[in-house]
Amino acid sequence: SPSNSSREAIAHIAFDDLVALLEAIFVKAGTAPGVAAILARNCASAERDGSKSHGLFRVPGYLSTLASGWVDGKAEPVVEDVAAAFVRVDARNGFAQPALAAGTPLLLEKVKACGIALLAVRQSHHFGALWPDVEPFARQGFVALSFVNSFACVVPIGGSKPVYGTNPIAFAAPRAGGDPIVFDQAASALANGDVRIAAREGRSLPPGSGVDRTGAPTTDPKAILDGGALLPFGGYKGAALAMMVEILAAALTGGQFSFEVDWSAHPGAETPKTGQLLIVIDPDAGAGRSFVDRVETLVGRIADAGQERLPGDRRYALRRRAAEIGIPIAPALLKELSALAGA
Ligand code: NDP
Ligand code: PYC
Incomplete structure (x- = not known):
């Protein structure tokens, strides 16, 4: 699955190309073509608009869920x-x-x-x-x-x-x-996705974000994810x-x-x-x-x-920028996604 490990934005991809890539990945993972088209557009739109916690970051989760049999991609x-x-x-x-x-x-x-x-x-x-x-x-x-x-x-x-x-x-x-x-x-206080991104990047969260497994306040995203909870x-x-x-x-x-x-x-x-x-x-x-x-x-x-x-202003500005120059994407991630799509 794509690691999302390097987020350094040094390549750009056109929105329609990203949709096509994601569509191929979802179909390969077992969704119906119509479902793949809708999920791909949704995921690419989030990435384009800077909704990072629900853009390409989510691809591994979609794939592992489909592989687990928990969701029906052809429903x-x-x-x-x-x-x-x-x-x-x-x-x-x-x-x-x-x-x-x-x-x-x-x-x-x-x-x-x-x-x-x-x-x-x-x-x-x-x-x-x-x-x-x-x-x-x-x-x-x-x-x-x-x-x-x-x-x-x-x-x-x-x-x-x-x-x-x-x-x-x-x-x-x-x-x-x-x-x-x-x-x-x-x-x-935050989306779960943003807690996971902070944990991956080794960042702490603002006070008031969550509690650890003992119920004590914490700003450590790993403590929130490991038996703790958000507020x-x-x-x-x-x-x-x-x-x-x-x-x-x-x-x-x-x-x-x-x-x-x-x-x-x-x-x-x-x-x-x-x-x-x-x-x-x-x-x-x-x-x-x-x-x-x-x-x-x-x-x-x-x-x-x-x-x-x-x-909405921030997202619309990023959307306009993406229409001009494409969506920023780390080359390593693009390579991983292309491999997953079999492209
Ligand atoms: P944010 O706190 O990042 O943003 C919340 C809203 O506030 C957005 O509309 C944002 O606009 C706006 N905003 C942020 N900063 C400012 C500012 N300085 N001035 C004016 N407006 C501002 O969102 P969350 O972290 O709460 O959620 C992130 C995403 O996670 C959402 O898209 C949400 O739907 C998704 N999510 C999905 C879940 C699911 O079950 N599917 C569960 C939980 C979250 P803008 O977008 O323009 O920055
Ligand atoms: O980021 O909190 C979240 C979330 C939960 C389900 C999908 N996104």
Whole structure:
């Protein structure tokens, strides 16, 4: 598997070439071509936009999970039309993003008819960043929110046992003539992926990141990964959001809570099998056509008040740069990926 050992960026690859390379790797690892295409685009998009913890860093995890038999790379999601504004998708132990793609046409029909609709995905493995799941809706003029739970690695406030996943929340809203506003953030102090990257690079974490196996506060990523746990971000406020995500992404969808994920019979498994909720709203049904102007009023005031960077700005800047010069990649990693693809 690719070691990701050298991250020195001295080569560049075009986005479409990286997608093609990853697609070949996923097909070779046993996914259906349609699944490979969706995962490859998701993973390459994260790498392009600087979402490093969910870009190429994840390839070994995808491959070891597929090899472990824990996930079905050929699963065909089943879409159910359950109510006027409610779509349910059984991912049938496959990846979440193909399930989302399968349910999206019906979801959009319902959003247009009702002004709002929900997509509830269960029995799904989400191993990626969440922003790619909401940004496309904002590009079509809708407001979108998504929630996904993961695997127990976050302690509740005052607790000593992990209960919550890192449980990200993503939000996207259209802007007048510009890239949508998108934020995507874990409910934990850090994403598990970022803890693993810090451990690999020998970096310590900020205070308040996690606890070791005895429950004592630690800034050592290895102690967090080796029997310890992450803390929710922002104390009890982040903990409440982590709890909400469990309820929305698991209880409401028919998926598993993070603490119910049991992959012990599948050594090598890394993708949590849980659930995901997506809420899409047509702003024309609420504020009417002035919605994007109201968003601009808010954004203008935020800028006037001194905030120089909106969530999403960093990613869009990296995306524009990648369109000009390609995505930075260490030559050794590119060689490993090419070998895996059989190229
Ligand atoms: P970050 O803390 O890196 O960023 C959270 C949000 O804050 C982003 O929208 C980011 O925008 C924005 N932001 C960061 N710094 C600033 C700043 N100085 N000013 C304004 N906005 C800022 O994200 P996390 O570490 O919480 O999560 C990382 C990724 O991990 C996410 O993509 C998440 O979906 C993924 N993840 C996936 C899980 C899964 O189960 N699949 C579980 C947990 C996490 P920008 O992107 O532009 O920097
Ligand atoms: O980085 O916390 C994380 C994560 C969990 C599942 C996928 N990513």
